[in-house]
Amino acid sequence: MTTPIRIGIVGYGNLGRGVETAVGLNPDLELVGVFTRRDPGSVATLGEATRVFPMSDLDEPRDDIDVLILCGGSRDDLPRQTPELASRFTVVDSYDNHAHVPEHVAAVDAAASAAGTTAIVSTGWDPGLFSLNRLFGEAILPQGSTYTFWGRGLSQGHSDALRRVPGVAGGVQYTIPSREAVERVRAGESPELSTRERHTRECYVVLEEGADAEAVREEIVSMPDYFAPYDTTVTFIDADELARDHGGMPHGGFVIRSGRTSDGTSQVIEYRLDLDSNPEFTASVLVAYARAAARLAAAGQHGAKTVLDVPPALLSPRSPEELRAALL
Amino acid sequence: MTTPIRIGIVGYGNLGRGVETAVGLNPDLELVGVFTRRDPGSVATLGEATRVFPMSDLDEPRDDIDVLILCGGSRDDLPRQTPELASRFTVVDSYDNHAHVPEHVAAVDAAASAAGTTAIVSTGWDPGLFSLNRLFGEAILPQGSTYTFWGRGLSQGHSDALRRVPGVAGGVQYTIPSREAVERVRAGESPELSTRERHTRECYVVLEEGADAEAVREEIVSMPDYFAPYDTTVTFIDADELARDHGGMPHGGFVIRSGRTSDGTSQVIEYRLDLDSNPEFTASVLVAYARAAARLAAAGQHGAKTVLDVPPALLSPRSPEELRAALL
Numbered sequence: 001m002t003t004p005i006r007i008g009i010v011g012y013g014n015l016g017r018g019v020e021t022a023v024g025l026n027p028d029l030e031l032v033g034v035f036t037r038r039d040p041g042s043v044a045t046l047g048e049a050t051r052v053f054p055m056s057d058l059d060e061p062r063d064d065i066d067v068l069i070l071c072g073g074s075r076d077d078l079p080r081q082t083p084e085l086a087s088r089f090t091v092v093d094s095y096d097n098h099a100h101v102p103e104h105v106a107a108v109d110a111a112a113s114a115a116g117t118t119a120i121v122s123t124g125w126d127p128g129l130f131s132l133n134r135l136f137g138e139a140i141l142p143q144g145s146t147y148t149f150w151g152r153g154l155s156q157g158h159s160d161a162l163r164r165v166p167g168v169a170g171g172v173q174y175t176i177p178s179r180e181a182v183e184r185v186r187a188g189e190s191p192e193l194s195t196r197e198r199h200t201r202e203c204y205v206v207l208e209e210g211a212d213a214e215a216v217r218e219e220i221v222s223m224p225d226y227f228a229p230y231d232t233t234v235t236f237i238d239a240d241e242l243a244r245d246h247g248g249m250p251h252g253g254f255v256i257r258s259g260r261t262s263d264g265t266s267q268v269i270e271y272r273l274d275l276d277s278n279p280e281f282t283a284s285v286l287v288a289y290a291r292a293a294a295r296l297a298a299a300g301q302h303g304a305k306t307v308l309d310v311p312p313a314l315l316s317p318r319s320p321e322e323l324r325a326a327l328l
Numbered sequence: 329m330t331t332p333i334r335i336g337i338v339g340y341g342n343l344g345r346g347v348e349t350a351v352g353l354n355p356d357l358e359l360v361g362v363f364t365r366r367d368p369g370s371v372a373t374l375g376e377a378t379r380v381f382p383m384s385d386l387d388e389p390r391d392d393i394d395v396l397i398l399c400g401g402s403r404d405d406l407p408r409q410t411p412e413l414a415s416r417f418t419v420v421d422s423y424d425n426h427a428h429v430p431e432h433v434a435a436v437d438a439a440a441s442a443a444g445t446t447a448i449v450s451t452g453w454d455p456g457l458f459s460l461n462r463l464f465g466e467a468i469l470p471q472g473s474t475y476t477f478w479g480r481g482l483s484q485g486h487s488d489a490l491r492r493v494p495g496v497a498g499g500v501q502y503t504i505p506s507r508e509a510v511e512r513v514r515a516g517e518s519p520e521l522s523t524r525e526r527h528t529r530e531c532y533v534v535l536e537e538g539a540d541a542e543a544v545r546e547e548i549v550s551m552p553d554y555f556a557p558y559d560t561t562v563t564f565i566d567a568d569e570l571a572r573d574h575g576g577m578p579h580g581g582f583v584i585r586s587g588r589t590s591d592g593t594s595q596v597i598e599y600r601l602d603l604d605s606n607p608e609f610t611a612s613v614l615v616a617y618a619r620a621a622a623r624l625a626a627a628g629q630h631g632a633k634t635v636l637d638v639p640p641a642l643l644s645p646r647s648p649e650e651l652r653a654a655l656l
Contacts, residue, residue: 018589021589021590022589025470025471025589026470098656101652101653101656102649102652102653105652122656127655127656129464129468129597131655131656132640134655135640135641135643135644135651135655136457136640136643138644139616139619139643139644139645140457140609140612140613140616140643141612142353142354143353186602188602188604261346261349261350261353261605261608261609261611261612262349262605262608264604265604265605265608266604267601267602267603267604267605267608267609267612268600268601268602268603269457269599269600269601270598270599270600270601270602271597271598271599271600272596272597272598272599272600273595273596273597273598274514274516274595274596274598275595275596276592276593276594276595277589277590277593277595280589280590280593280595281468281589281595283589284468284469284589284595285468288467288468291467306652306656307640307656308639308640308641308648308651308652308655308656309639309640309641309648310639310640311636311637311638311639312460312463312464312635312636312637312638312640313463313636313637315463315464315467315468316463316466316467317467320636320637321430323463323636324429324430324433324634324636325429325430327455327459327462327463327636328426328429328450328455328459328634328635328636
């Protein structure tokens with residue numbers, strides 16, 4: 001048995017709890033504890049033995065942590081936190097603001113390269129595993145089209161948007177990939193698809209007392225950007241049903257590359273995720289990349305990396321010899 | 329425009345022809361020519377401009393080739409050819425004898441490390457892309473089961489076996505994944521599946537004149553290893569139908585990882601290929617890995633590698649900056 005890789009969790013929401021659980025499924029990893037901006041005494045962890053420390057404990061380098069897994073939000077936390085912590089620790093994050101990934105990588109790379117640490121950023125599934133599959137698809141089938149569909153899944157951003165509508169007491173929104181569009185792509189058709197043809201949106205809404213259902217429905221389905229460009233259905237339910245049937249965070253989706261290698265020869269690659277829990281799955285990806293980050297750091301490969309740069313074998317606890325014998 | 333990567337094809341059967349076509353789809357690659365054991369004058373290439381050379385032209389190192397793509401067979405050619413050519417050239421192969429991959433890697437690694445060349449072996453889709461997906465699945469979801477299904481696809485080995493049955497003038501065999509088994513795995517059930525429950529086999533057979541159909545059918549379905557462990561159907565057709573409907577080489581399959589991240593939380597990752605042409609797709613994978621091999625060689629990373637060792641970004645002609653902006 002080799003020495004375990006020692007993991008710290010920074011931030012303890014749904015994602016941080018998922019990382020805590022995922023570390024427990026990997027015998028080669030060891031949890032040092034959770035680091036939080038809250039009062040550590042107020043944080044109830046899933047594991048009884050999990051220790052909770054104030055964030056300020058990370059203000060100095062320390063030799064009992066191999067990798068920090070950063071579980072803050074992409075809007076307010078990670079743009080500042082990842083470069084800052086990468087100047088003292090090897091880190092992994094799931095920064096997911098697609099349009100700003102290049103500047104995030106640049107900022108983290110500057111900090112990590114200067115400090116001699118390793119940072120793997122924007123892991124998770126999109127960006128992350130879906131990015132990898134878009135890469136493999138276009139590299140192997142250069143003549144073709146790539147399609148990404150999301151869902152069926154709970155969208156946090158759209159759920160927040162519908163809850164801001166006057167008269168709405170609560171609710172959730174699911175993104176649904178169009179079955180017809182998916183089937184056309186799978187069949188190798190390479191169709192041009194509008195936004196409306198790719199996904200539909202299903203809203204489950206609890207009304208405030210006395211609210212006008214039709215007015216609420218109209219306000220939701222006509223909301224620019226969020227709902228107007230889609231076929232949106234609104235179903236009114238009561239608070240009990242919301243709590244009972246819509247408390248999970250399922251998600252998933254597809255990346256499909258449809259290409260041709262010669263006249264009339266269609267080749268289709270499909271990657272699909274069907275997730276009961278989006279945060280637990282994202283956490284599982286972060287944890288596998290934390291293992292890779294520890295190994296890259298130990299090999300002196302410093303600076304910022306993404307999933308596109310990491311040799312896949314580094315994700316696995318098994319030796320290269322075992323992997324070759326078992327998986328090839 | 330950077331200098332093109334110069335590719336040589338060794339062996340010119342279905343796979344070699346696929347590589348010739350695939351190189352033409354990649355503007356950053358340039359085909360030097362085909363190297364064959366046959367009389368070069370007797371080889372009709374797909375491309376009019378493709379040059380054909382005798383294999384002996386590779387007996388000495390030469391500076392006009394960056395990567396050789398080895399398109400010989402795994403039984404008789406590659407075990408000898410890959411180490412031999414790796415001692416003079418950077419090479420890629422699709423060695424697919426799963427049980428012997430470790431010794432193939434070892435033999436090629438000894439040659440390549442000594443010569444300062446790079447060899448990526450056992451690329452293709454299984455081993456290859458399916459191996460990668462088995463790795464990602466078990467690394468991300470350590471608590472779970474991995475299932476590989478093949479087909480619907482033409483199996484060369486089983487087609488050869490049925491053609492050896494007395495009374496058979498011609499025929500093909502398709503491997504079919506059991507729809508019921510695939511659906512159970514997709515649903516996250518993690519079932520124990522026998523060989524018979526995973527795949528069925530469909531044979532299309534042309535009888536020799538005067539042959540006894542029932543005797544032929546019985547001989548096929550009871551053949552040990554090849555057909556006896558499966559539910560096998562035999563359909564008798566005439567030679568015209570065989571030529572008209574069964575001349576393609578479709579294949580594909582699924583790798584499904586079904587895991588749990590916490591009690592009752594099921595997570596499913598599915599990777600699926602649906603290929604009109606198995607050799608053209610395998611060739612496309614070889615060509616993408618040839619690009620990676622050229623880059624690894626240029627970076628001084630010598631010795632034998634497999635798909636598990638190669639950073640995915642190296643497969644793409646695009647720069648790391650472009651990839652991050654476009655795919656993450």
